[in-house]
Amino acid sequence: MELFAQFLANGLVSGTFYALSALGLTLVFGLMRLVNFAHGDLYMVGGLLGWAATSRLGLGFFSALALVILVLAAAGWLIDRFCIARLRDQGEEPGILFTIGLSIFLANTALLVVGSTPHQVPAPVPNEPLLLGPVVVTKARLFAVAVCAATITLAHLMIQNTRLGKAMRATFQDPLAARLAGINTDRIYASTFALGAALAGTAGMLLGSIYVAQATIGGLVSLKAFVVVILGGMGSFAGAILGGLLLGVAESLWGGYVSTGTVDIIGFLLVILILLVRPYGLFSRRAERA
Amino acid sequence: MRAITTAVWMAALMAALPVAALAQKEPVRIGVIQPLTGSVAYNGTSDVNGSRLAVEERNRKGGVLGRMVELVIEDGQCKPANSVNAAEKLIQKDKVPVISGAFCSSSTMAVMPVVEKNRVPLVTGVSSMAGLTERGNRWFFRATETDALLAKSFAKILVNNLNLKTIAYIGVNDDWGRGGVDEFSKQIEALGGKTVLKEYFDHGTTDFYTLLTRLRATQPDGIFVAAETQDGSLLVKQMKELGVQSKVFGVGSWATNDFVKLAGAAAEGIYAAVPYAATMDTARNRGFVNAYQAKHNEFPGKYAAAGYNSINIIMDAIERAGSTDAEKIRDALVKTDYEGPNGRFRFDPKGQAYGFTVVLVQLKAGVPQVVSSTTVEAH
Amino acid sequence: MKRIEGRALLAFVAAGALFALAVGDEYLLHLCVLVMVYAILATSLNLIIGYVGEFPLGHVAFFGIGAYAAALLSVKAGYPAWATLPAAAFLAAIAGFGIGAITLRLQGPFFVIVTLAFAEVLRLIAGNWVSFTNGPMGIAGIPHPAIIDLGGFFSGKRGYALLGLTLAAVSLFAAYRFVYSNAGRAAVTIRENRYVAQSVGIQPWRYALFAFVIAASMAGLAGAFYAHYLSFVGPEVFGFSFTASMIIMVLLGGKGTLTGPVIGAVAVTVLEEYLRETKELRLTLFGLAVMGVVLFAPTGVVGALHRRLARGG
Numbered sequence: 001m002e003l004f005a006q007f008l009a010n011g012l013v014s015g016t017f018y019a020l021s022a023l024g025l026t027l028v029f030g031l032m033r034l035v036n037f038a039h040g041d042l043y044m045v046g047g048l049l050g051w052a053a054t055s056r057l058g059l060g061f062f063s064a065l066a067l068v069i070l071v072l073a074a075a076g077w078l079i080d081r082f083c084i085a086r087l088r089d090q091g092e093e094p095g096i097l098f099t100i101g102l103s104i105f106l107a108n109t110a111l112l113v114v115g116s117t118p119h120q121v122p123a124p125v126p127n128e129p130l131l132l133g134p135v136v137v138t139k140a141r142l143f144a145v146a147v148c149a150a151t152i153t154l155a156h157l158m159i160q161n162t163r164l165g166k167a168m169r170a171t172f173q174d175p176l177a178a179r180l181a182g183i184n185t186d187r188i189y190a191s192t193f194a195l196g197a198a199l200a201g202t203a204g205m206l207l208g209s210i211y212v213a214q215a216t217i218g219g220l221v222s223l224k225a226f227v228v229v230i231l232g233g234m235g236s237f238a239g240a241i242l243g244g245l246l247l248g249v250a251e252s253l254w255g256g257y258v259s260t261g262t263v264d265i266i267g268f269l270l271v272i273l274i275l276l277v278r279p280y281g282l283f284s285r286r287a288e289r290a
Numbered sequence: 291m292r293a294i295t296t297a298v299w300m301a302a303l304m305a306a307l308p309v310a311a312l313a314q315k316e317p318v319r320i321g322v323i324q325p326l327t328g329s330v331a332y333n334g335t336s337d338v339n340g341s342r343l344a345v346e347e348r349n350r351k352g353g354v355l356g357r358m359v360e361l362v363i364e365d366g367q368c369k370p371a372n373s374v375n376a377a378e379k380l381i382q383k384d385k386v387p388v389i390s391g392a393f394c395s396s397s398t399m400a401v402m403p404v405v406e407k408n409r410v411p412l413v414t415g416v417s418s419m420a421g422l423t424e425r426g427n428r429w430f431f432r433a434t435e436t437d438a439l440l441a442k443s444f445a446k447i448l449v450n451n452l453n454l455k456t457i458a459y460i461g462v463n464d465d466w467g468r469g470g471v472d473e474f475s476k477q478i479e480a481l482g483g484k485t486v487l488k489e490y491f492d493h494g495t496t497d498f499y500t501l502l503t504r505l506r507a508t509q510p511d512g513i514f515v516a517a518e519t520q521d522g523s524l525l526v527k528q529m530k531e532l533g534v535q536s537k538v539f540g541v542g543s544w545a546t547n548d549f550v551k552l553a554g555a556a557a558e559g560i561y562a563a564v565p566y567a568a569t570m571d572t573a574r575n576r577g578f579v580n581a582y583q584a585k586h587n588e589f590p591g592k593y594a595a596a597g598y599n600s601i602n603i604i605m606d607a608i609e610r611a612g613s614t615d616a617e618k619i620r621d622a623l624v625k626t627d628y629e630g631p632n633g634r635f636r637f638d639p640k641g642q643a644y645g646f647t648v649v650l651v652q653l654k655a656g657v658p659q660v661v662s663s664t665t666v667e668a669h
Numbered sequence: 670m671k672r673i674e675g676r677a678l679l680a681f682v683a684a685g686a687l688f689a690l691a692v693g694d695e696y697l698l699h700l701c702v703l704v705m706v707y708a709i710l711a712t713s714l715n716l717i718i719g720y721v722g723e724f725p726l727g728h729v730a731f732f733g734i735g736a737y738a739a740a741l742l743s744v745k746a747g748y749p750a751w752a753t754l755p756a757a758a759f760l761a762a763i764a765g766f767g768i769g770a771i772t773l774r775l776q777g778p779f780f781v782i783v784t785l786a787f788a789e790v791l792r793l794i795a796g797n798w799v800s801f802t803n804g805p806m807g808i809a810g811i812p813h814p815a816i817i818d819l820g821g822f823f824s825g826k827r828g829y830a831l832l833g834l835t836l837a838a839v840s841l842f843a844a845y846r847f848v849y850s851n852a853g854r855a856a857v858t859i860r861e862n863r864y865v866a867q868s869v870g871i872q873p874w875r876y877a878l879f880a881f882v883i884a885a886s887m888a889g890l891a892g893a894f895y896a897h898y899l900s901f902v903g904p905e906v907f908g909f910s911f912t913a914s915m916i917i918m919v920l921l922g923g924k925g926t927l928t929g930p931v932i933g934a935v936a937v938t939v940l941e942e943y944l945r946e947t948k949e950l951r952l953t954l955f956g957l958a959v960m961g962v963v964l965f966a967p968t969g970v971v972g973a974l975h976r977r978l979a980r981g982g
Contacts, residue, residue: 003503003504003507006499006503007500007503010497010499010500010503011500013499014497014499017497029778033777033778035778035781035782083960083964086964087963087964087967090967092724092777092778092781093718093724093920093924094920094963094967096724096726096781096916097916097917097920097959097963098959098960098963098964100913100916100917100959101956101957101958101959101960101963102956102960103956104913104952104953104955104956104959105953105956105957105959105960106956107952107956108327108951108952108953108955108956109953109956111327111331112949112950112953115332115335116331116332116334116335117332117548118332118519118520118523118548118552119552120552127527127531127554129531129532129533136531136532136533138531207496210496211496211497211524212496212520212523212524212552214332214520215331216327216328216329216331216494217494217496219909220494223785223789226782226785227786230779230782230783234778251500252499252500255500255501255504256500256503256504259489259797260489260490260491260500260501260504261463261489261490261491261492261797262793262797263491263492263500264492264789264793265789265790265793265794268786268787268789268790268793269786269790271782271783271786272771272783272786272787272790275772275775275779275782275783276771276774326949327952364945365945365951369905369908369910370807370899370901370903370905371899371905374899375699375703375942376945378695378696378699379696379942379945381695381696382694382695382696382697382699383696396805396806396807396901396903399807399809399901400809400899400900400901403900408695419806463796463797463804463805464805465805465806465807467805468799468804468805468806490797492796
């Protein structure tokens with residue numbers, strides 16, 4: 001029984017991390033119907049930037065995080081305004097192809113600039129283990145979970161309560177109507193992509209303090225994020241959280257009781273299953289439109 | 291008058307040209323296939339660094355056969371298809387007479403038929419899958435240990451020193467990781483150690499908690515790990531976080547600064563079986579370590595040494611062959627007798643190197659202390 | 670249109686034959702073989718992207734199935750190449766039927782991700798089922814096709830190039846016949862507007878599945894040929910690098926045309942190899958090139974040509 005408790009705890013922790021990693025993607029996926037293959041690489045840039053800011057510029061964790069958010073939001077805005085905007089009425093493939101190219105570019109430029117060495121972002125909280133009953137967890141992980149929760153809540157509040165957030169939701173529901181209501185949808189799209197990038201970068205830096213920040217990790221992060229988004233439904237915050245937790249716990253239980261080597265399979269099997277049964281994810285309420 | 295001056299100048303120039311041409315002789319080109327991008331780029335780059343250092347040292351002493359040495363480096367990405375592409379380009383387009391590569395055993399295995407067909411020798415300093423030298427390819431030379439050799443050399447010491455009765459095995463899920471786990475478990479089981487767990491993880495995994503939870507439940511005396519810097523450091527760190535008390539030993543580039551930096555306090559006390567450590571105490575190694583450190587600001591690890599050794603062996607062979615003919619280089623490689631930072635290298639009839647030293651180190655305060663060393667025997 | 674495309678394809682096959690017979694440089698012949706593999710693969714992907722209108726990011730699954738089928742049948746069961754090639758295509762077709770039946774119910778990004786999920790599952794199975802597929806160690810020693818042993822013109826890389834050309838010609842012909850058949854025209858209608866198609870009695874699902882199965886078997890054929898050429902197959906045949914290359918070829922050359930994928934295959938193979946000159950910058954430049962093409966030449970080379978011709982140039 002105590003093994004199960006540990007597996008569950010592991011799953012909930014890694015699930016929260018998955019949720020944050022996927023949040024930016026689900027926003028972009030949901031609002032812009034853009035399959036952003038560069039999402040994992042934006043995460044990677046956030047992680048490496050966070051490492052550079054803390055170890056080279058000597059910034060504290062949170063100041064570095066603020067820097068990462070600013071830089072990635074700006075980059076996201078520019079990418080959308082100057083590149084993705086041109087591709088918007090051409091269907092999905094140009095977007096996919098563009099982000100694949102962007103992904104290759106980002107990963108290899110990072111490799112050129114920083115090299116292939118794995119790095120770690122120093123966490124503001126030590127890595128000591130903490131015993132909660134029979135379950136072991138570290139202080140650093142709890143801290144990261146807390147930051148994830150805070151970030152998700154902040155993002156949610158932003159989307160619900162600010163003008164920008166309301167404009168985003170309106171554009172999500174019906175772009176034409178939003179434009180008729182006077183919303184500058186181009187700016188909304190750019191802001192959404194910027195927000196998605198900033199969230200990806202935040203996850204990258206935060207998780208770079210638990211795991212690693214390295215130029216080559218983007219691809220795997222993207223794949224896992226896709227799984228979470230599909231499980232939870234595009235554009236749904238609650239979906240991203242629950243999708244992330246579901247993936248984390250499923251992987252943990254599969255790895256614990258079946259086989260650790262094939263753990264990645266469970267995510268994809270879940271995707272296939274979900275898409276057969278509830279094609280729009282567990283939480284999406286969209287219907288097909290002619 | 292001017293016509294005569296011009297004519298004189300032109301005659302002088304034309305006389306000088308062949309002399310100038312002679313002075314700038316064609317460099318000797320050696321092909322290199324290493325992963326420069328992709329997930330093992332980190333280790334492939336170390337190998338290239340070591341290779342380049344060897345070339346610089348040799349060029350400073352006048353090069354090989356009186357000509358400068360030049361490396362033609364291609365990115366194999368540790369993928370068989372790309373490595374084969376790289377080999378084709380090096381052989382057909384750049385016409386190199388000899389190649390060093392291709393790092394991952396599966397890539398090397400894919401390249402071996404290519405070099406055999408084109409009659410170009412291939413030297414690897416890294417690929418450790420035992421079966422490579424059993425394929426009867428007379429153009430292939432392995433200038434490093436195999437998993438089987440390491441296991442046989444150190445299993446006894448490990449079992450005795452660490453008092454191992456029950457052992458868990460963790461390896462990265464590729465040919466190298468599986469090979470390491472297979473060989474070590476075979477040897478240790480023969481010595482009476484019981485295997486309680488054998489699991490593999492994908493390269494790039496960052497969260498090992500589930501695996502380690504299962505491992506902790508089996509409470510092994512020792513844990514064998516086959517993982518590289520990135521995965522290995524995370525694994526070891528998370529072991530400490532979860533409170534795993536067992537002794538850790540394994541294979542991989544652990545005796546390096548980066549590993550210690552990433553693993554932090556968790557690196558303390560870990561044993562690693564490696565064909566090279568910067569702390570090996572020979573004059574040749576001291577020279578190599580100083581030169582590498584001066585250039586790259588860090589100690590060399592096993593991949594840097596691998597690149598350094600492979601290229602030196604190749605350059606020696608070219609010198610011995612007295613020409614850049616691939617067939618002659620191959621015959622000269624057979625007669626290799628090279629003193630590297632980690633011992634003396636000679637090749638047995640199957641192309642497997644022997645005579646060099648492999649060591650078991652223990653990381654103490656971030657420094658790999660040599661616990662035991664042994665010379666690799668010829669079969 | 671039909672005539673021009675048909676002639677262009679014939680021209681490609683003829684040029685390929687000429688190249689394979691005339692050129693002696695082994696490296697160039699090696700590139701020729703790669704171009705053939707990619708031409709088949711890109712054409713198969715294009716059937717789905719260009720003619721059904723969906724984006725199967727997991728298409729490489731069929732390439733991998735074909736490769737492993739050929740590897741296992743020849744190494745473990747001893748079948749010769751002339752049997753493994755069609756067998757691999759057939760097995761890939763069956764897989765196409767199964768996977769298509771499940772995935773074609775979805776559209777847009779969902780189709781994209783679920784096909785990717787299938788490809789990843791296969792990759793993980795190939796990498797972990799050690800007793801069957803030899804896991805990450807892969808299957809080595811795949812024998813070469815008997816035709817290579819005939820000697821003379823067929824020896825060495827030239828033999829492979831000619832064999833590849835033959836397979837490519839067959840595939841292109843199949844694609845040509847499909848596109849200009851009723852089934853092909855139905856598929857295009859579905860791509861343009863699903864609902865209108867349904868209103869005139871075309872059942873989207875059946876035609877999409879038909880195209881999917883053909884595409885899958887073609888990709889399987891390419892995979893099998895690749896396995897015999899490289900003599901080694903590992904889980905990376907299900908990997909993303911093949912996916913990325915295929916997609917770039919189809920989109921660069923021009924989707925929805927028959928000549929586009931072929932042009933794309935030639936262009937990308939040449940580009941990938943010649944970018945080697947730039948060493949470390951290679952992949953960075955490649956990423957930039959992809960972004961550039963998408964932004965400035967989205968209909969690909971063939972699309973740009975069409976526009977030129979339409980303008981009366």
